[in-house]
Amino acid sequence: MRTLHHHTLSAPSRKVRLLLHEKRIEFAEQIIEPWRPDSGLWSLNPAGALPVLVEDDGNIIADHNAICEYLEEIDTSVATIGKTPAERAEARRLAAWFDVKFATEVGNYLVGEKLYKRVAARDAPDSRMLKAGRENLHTHLQYLGWLTERRKWLAGEMLTIADFAAAAQISLVDYIGDVPWDDYPLAKEWYVRLKSRPSFRCLLKDSIPGVAPAPVYTNLDF
């Protein structure tokens, strides 16, 4: 069976899981701890990054963006990138915004310090990093609000990889209870809608060993 090798702490993995569930593509799951030298990850993907999709015929699809595009090409029943080339470009631009910019400016600081460092290195977070991440988060929540005030979903009328990329990153920050939702009602309204979708259930069930989720994390009416 098609198998996704992933980890609950990996935002790109969460993005692909949302996409698979939205497309109702069945898949088995294999949890990999990427920081373990014996995890087997490097033989699946020489870049050492999650997620990795392994097809029934043994073909390996690595790189989160390549996996999303691949799934869109082999399964056209539910479109998740957009219809016209311009719409698709906008969805890809915004997916990259969250995959790269949000990850660098917020995820690496907050999730990196509070979750990854604790789980993988059993180390305490650096308060300067947390401060930087919390400050940068405001800009991103403002931008989310700006987008959703003008559009139904982040990239336009359709739910796309832009929403999945954003939700994947934000869900991890939400796990540690660090999203100031009450200050950003537009971003919150968007996240509530996304969180209520059946595809999101898989993320809400995620549990990170040794770190209980913040109460807000599984609450659909927060």
Next chain:
Amino acid sequence: MRTLHHHTLSAPSRKVRLLLHEKRIEFAEQIIEPWRPDSGLWSLNPAGALPVLVEDDGNIIADHNAICEYLEEIDTSVATIGKTPAERAEARRLAAWFDVKFATEVGNYLVGEKLYKRVAARDAPDSRMLKAGRENLHTHLQYLGWLTERRKWLAGEMLTIADFAAAAQISLVDYIGDVPWDDYPLAKEWYVRLKSRPSFRCLLKDSIPGVAPAPVYTNLDF
């Protein structure tokens, strides 16, 4: 006319320029110095990153990957990603390898320190950074050799965005003469083939103010 806003120091811009020339798509060029607050870049792309493509109707396509996918969708005369979903996934995986991994492990150290820092900040390079970049470069040249020993081009039989992404990154390291070509004959053979293509001429004409290219840079028979 369709206009590409770019800079000679930006590897993602070089990738898109190669792609446009391979597809023989006509475009005007606008050089933007991204480190200048008055460059106008932020109004084109809120992520502040180059390149940005502006279409005749004013539509703005931002993010290097989104631009490549967009060009592939609007111009099907020359395929630059691949044919089957699996081939396309491999081209995208390798493009990301060079866009992200090579940039982080080599480009940011060597090109960042020797070119970007000098041109944008008039500052001297940090020798520890240069050492790290030179060491990491070996792994990437080995991987290039490994790929080209097995395949005609990096992702397979076809010339794809994987080759353009790799050449874009490597051409900047070559500009400063830091590629130990003689130690990596397979990687060199691949680069010679690519460098001889008409699409590559635009890069060979590039000149970075205040930094002359290494003699090897424009030499097709190095």
